[in-house]
Amino acid sequence: MRFGLLKHLPPTLRFRLTFWNTVVILVLVGGALWSVRELVRWTLISELNAGLIEDVKDVQLIIDHFGLNWEEVAADLEPKIISNSDRGWFVRVFSSSGELLWSSSNAPELKIPAAQAVKPGSYDRANYHLLQRSLPEGKRAPPLIVRVGVRRDQVDEDLWRLTKWMLAAFAIILVAAPVSGYWLAGRATRPLATILNTTARLHPANLSERLPLRGSGDELDQLSATLNGMLDRLAVHLEQQRAFVANAAHELRSPLTAMRTSLEVALERERSPAEYRELLADLIEECISLSNLINHLLLLAEGDAGLLHADGQVRLDELVRRAADMFQGIAEQRGISLQVQLPHAVSIRGNRVHLREVIHNLLDNALKFTPERGTVSVEVNAPPGASRVQLFVRDTGSGIPPEDLPHVFERFYRADKSRQRTQPTGGSGLGLSICQAIVHAYGGEISLASTLGKGTTVTVSLPISG
Template structure:
């Protein structure tokens, strides 16, 4: 069922329920008022007849004559008086037969007064107590005008209910369609965006309503999707470039070696060159494998070590300085906690060491003097590691993409590497529920900051 149909159905059901409750209440009030008024009139007639016949002991014939000449006779009015032995001692309108069970007479004697309906007649019974015994006077009549009014009222209310319910359903269908029209436009626009018009965006109205906010959210999502496509194309292009160079070199060297007969030393030199290219491919494959293995699904089984970060930092200093004698690393420790266990984090020692080593080696590699500064600061429930260097800043246009796999700035094209290191670092830090950020401006050090929960 469509949203439009559901809204129409719910709106109609709500209005119909309220309307039905109101109409039933009106009908019940009218029925109660008309019935009560008619029973009150019957009760007056029963009491009047009882007073004249039983208490004032007027002649029955006189009472019947007085009743016939009165102008307030009710339709098919009949009055019956029973004595203590349930025998009829007075009866008007003898042509009309109304049967009164003895159990009903006993009930009237017990309750003093009773109003009820029988065979389409309204009856009101009253008990009279005298020295000679208990009498029961019952007045009955047809409430023709009241019943006709109630019938017409019922038909009027039923017709009005059907009319209003129909109008409500039509109005609900119309207004639901009008309210959902922007959604249909959004659906049409989004369908038209892919795959041809990826740069097209939804129109955002000036009204700050739910549709406008939804359109803005979808536009942001489309921006992220477009950015993902761009990064994907960039990733494929970079991987193709990284794989193409060594493969082309291998193919060229082997083809040249097969053109002419050469000395054994020339073949050995070609084989060594090919081995170097194969080693580059193996290193690239290893980095891609590392990148694919570090994901959130493996976090539970990987983050089982208690890692002292200060010890890792000292080990990394030794490893990085051993790579290049030009590299220098300075370590600064903030205020140390009293409890040595506060220097530890829960995680994977190998992965954390890999992340810090990549950042430290990059800091030394791109520093003007080959020097990097590692600063460790301890705050409640968090450990902050900052790695900074002095040198050319990272271009502002490149900052949003430096953590993407195989992304390399123009300034780093002549530096050996594959552009996988920072992407691997970011995944490792996020795997440990941490955050990584970078600040790089002209005239100030470039700083990579890592925050890890303790």
């Protein structure tokens, strides 16, 4: 298990940030300190090699001068040996075959493999650093091998001193990294604690509290702003839901109360068959109204749940023509001119029943608010090659006040502020809401423009089926 150890760490984000921050710092600092130590060691060894190379050159000059007269060679090298006695400097001379020809008196006995004994290069044995070089044949000497060496004590002491300082620095960082990391992680996660505390206090009954913004513009500020936006939308949605439930209860209670009252009055005394038939007819009418209201509520619930889907091709021009034919009689009865302008055949993806509901609602609203001798026009506009078709429903009615226009698509909203079902214009206030839910479900848009005293235009835009 690669990260099995992490499962045993405390679950807080602050601790995990501190842990990973400490691990990264220690790895980086440890690697940097080790690299510096190795660089210093390499530098010291390089300086040591440079000095030994110069020593080999000096030995070569002496041998070129005295030849194989080792007494003269020893006498010439004696001052150098004495002056470097504290370093343990020594020299040995071998034949090209590896036979020892001469050695300084202070040369240590080092066990060196035979293959390495004749191989040029530098290497370490015991606490000595050695440099071995081949000398070419000279005027007074054959080819030789010279080995010079010094003790590594000074280099090792310098390295150990540096290592101790580095270990002390690493120990300080080992303590400081988690402490400072824990403090920094606390500052970084403090806004998260505020977010958690604030969200824990939130309740559907009170969504007025918002997360504070620090003005830093960082990711936590963006998170707070995003959550505040979500809370705003949630508050609006809950308020709409409360209003919807209250209005639905009101709309259902009024006809039920009327039905109950009618039945109670009917039971107070004996009535004639004609009176009972009239009462039953009224009850059936109320039941039909209730059924329509419930169907509308169910349709809106399906829209909220995303269950309104296109299930086939629908001829929009045919739906508009049939709807206009159906409302033509009502228009004539009210003295209103109903005009229809249809293009060639236009097909869209949708549900025939739902789209018919949209057209009927728009025509019903237009006729309801248009006075006698007014005009209601229906136009379907789909230019050749266009990707969307537009449906216009215009009337010359009373219009809608400007302050009511932003609310016309809200559920149960009535621009006339009337809630009496007995008035001719009194509806449930769900017509435009249903139209909007259906149009949006099919990828369309619906808008309304109105001028008080001149009329209203509703525009529906839907994608044309390919």
